[in-house]
Amino acid sequence: MATPRTTCALYTWGANSFGQLGQGHAEDQAEPQCVDDGQERQRLRAITGGGGHSALITETGELLVCGQNHKGQLGLGHISDVTNFQHCPLPGNQTVQQVSCGWDFTILLTDNGHVLACGSNAFGQLGVSAEIKHTAEPLLIKSLSEPVISVATGLRHALAVTGSGGVHQWGTGLSAQAKRALNPQPVPVHLACKEPHLVPGLDQVTCQKVVAGSAHSACLTVAGDIFLWGSNKYGQLCNKESFLPLPTALDGSLLKGERVCAIHSGWTHLIAQTETGRVFTWGRASYGQLGRRGQTNDVTSPESDASLADSSSEISLPSEVKTLNGATQIACGSEHNLAVVGNQVFSWGWNEHGMCGHGSFCDITQPQPIPALKDVRTLLIGCGAGHSMALCCLKSGGESGS
Template sequence: MRDVINLRLNLMEGAQLSKCVLYTWGANSHAQLGQGHTEDQAEPRRADVGLQAEKIRCMTGGGGHSALITESGDLLMCGQNHKGQLGLSHTTEVITFQLCPLPGGKRVQQVSCGWDFSVILTGDDGQVWACGSNAFGQLGVSPRITHSAELLHVKTLNEPVTSVAAGLRHTLASTASGCVYQWGTGLSSHAKRMLNPQPVPAHLSSKEPCIVPGFDHVTSQKVVAGSTHCICLTVEGDVFLWGSNKHGQLVSESLFLPLPVALDRSLLQGERVIDVHSGWTHLVAVTESGRVFTWGRSNYGQLGQTNLSTEKESDTVTSSGHPVEVKALFGATQIACGSEHNLALVGGRIFSWGWNEHGMCGDGSLFDVTQPRSIPHLRDASALLIGCGSGHSMALCSLKSNEDSAS
């Protein structure tokens, strides 16, 4: 995260830019764009964050809500809040970004948003807090709590956490000792069907943090969650995958992997992976040389691969069960995945591709985008940060003092 902050500061100094603007676009039925209304936007428009835009260092979103983290560790939230997923002590929808205070004035290091819940990692102590729906045990607290608009401490994680990830209905965490924990029953029904008559492993059905076996001889660095699959990137640059493989997202012949299995590096030109991202059913990996590979479901063009069909007939589910390099994304410095769409920052320009029904690709249309292409409205802006929610997109851009290109 520090590298991202330094990159943004260097860009601002080198280009003598004086103003930062947060742009948001795409689905907005719950005001997740933070623009003060609930109309979808097919092109980037400014969100109302005031001077806070100058300080944003991270942005992400969930099913219908958005989250920003500032350089000082403040957390800003907006959007859908019917389960209390904004952590603001109420369940009223919020149409512009509001500060979410943490207990004891704690600073936020990372936030990950699931469908209707949020998981927050605090910086100094490595503690995990959660809010929103707990219908599947995804908050990692007492199952008697159905949902919470208050931030709840996940107390059973009794060692410092370094990374968190919220899936559709499950949660992952990696710790300073290199362990990986999982909770939430979002994968259990898939596991029961696929593993029968074998029992379902505890980590796939636990409503409290449960250690994931298989990481005894490696050290986890980052966890990532899809709708019904899980990913762990190790410090050695290996990617471990487990959960549902319905769309080839685990690169396996099995339809379900109950335990983590390492991705064969030979499928990535033998290179180490330095970052990995996931939508609901597809994955994106960046290797040490700057190559970008995608695999998994592709029915909306979310893989950005030129050799795949995007037919949507009910009996046709197109996918790629092996990683393919997307050469247009070589050298990408940032990537963000929504449920079925993506953003990438390449050479200071923002590229988008995938599902576009609500305008989340930002090209002004509602047609899916099958190959990465730069967003017309932002071609002249200096992009600093990008982020995605399930069906919406965000970008922090710097503008020259005499520039007023935003509408």
């Protein structure tokens, strides 16, 4: 008897105003829909998204992109939105190791350790000359002379870890909040620099990964420790200060003494996975993004640009989400999340555009399996700010979940 042929399909859902779902149209989808563009999907290395765009990396290091492109963030050489995934050729035929999508810009880490950037540079988030306001061609960040091993993008800033374990930051997205919080003290240069600048205070540790929120940054060391800096508006830094200009170690006791093996960040919340498979969440909880029923800790409207509130009374300390124990993958959008636990994809958090994939538009306060993906095996998950993606294996004889 012949073995059933296994094929892979990419499913996307959620916000789609700019075609970021890659489905050839611009209508939101509240349930996973198969991206049927005739391309083989068995060999993807990573999937992720930004404010209104998406990016896929193939196992051979090719980059596929779609979605919003008004600042050239797709790197295609033009500024027209794209509703189907298109191949993005890189200078010198370089291949991609990692891609991180910010609000309206994209940072690319190549397999040879170089960092390229495209999109808006209004806040210096591309790490190139400030004279360049935006670019539709991926540009090399020349000041990162040492090979890079990890990159991350926030709303208006970016980070990179070099092979020696140092962390560089660029973009001025954190400087306005720093000025308010630190006045009349001068703002540290790494918070207001438009080209990569070494982040001080990490000399005694070796970093291996960085993540970023809308106005905060975090790094994970090889020893399994987490360092946090930037805005603490929603308690995401687990500190009584409203703003931390320098990296501050997260008290290990808050994670029950567990060694951290992975860290993820939304705009205002963080998720840590430990070596024993436990998952802890903390930060803003207003949309259920922490996966804890009934918890909320808003201090201001997310749209407000008022001065930072003192979040000392609103600190959301790390708490374990036992439903996610043993998760093999986790991905964060701006205020929603995906996780692979066992053979199921779970989602929770902000759901205004249906990005949790349950067919409704109501926020989900605890991780719930996505019904449409219950009969497939998920290989990869990824999130944009308000959309979701999953690469799934399915057997011939009918596609589940579309």
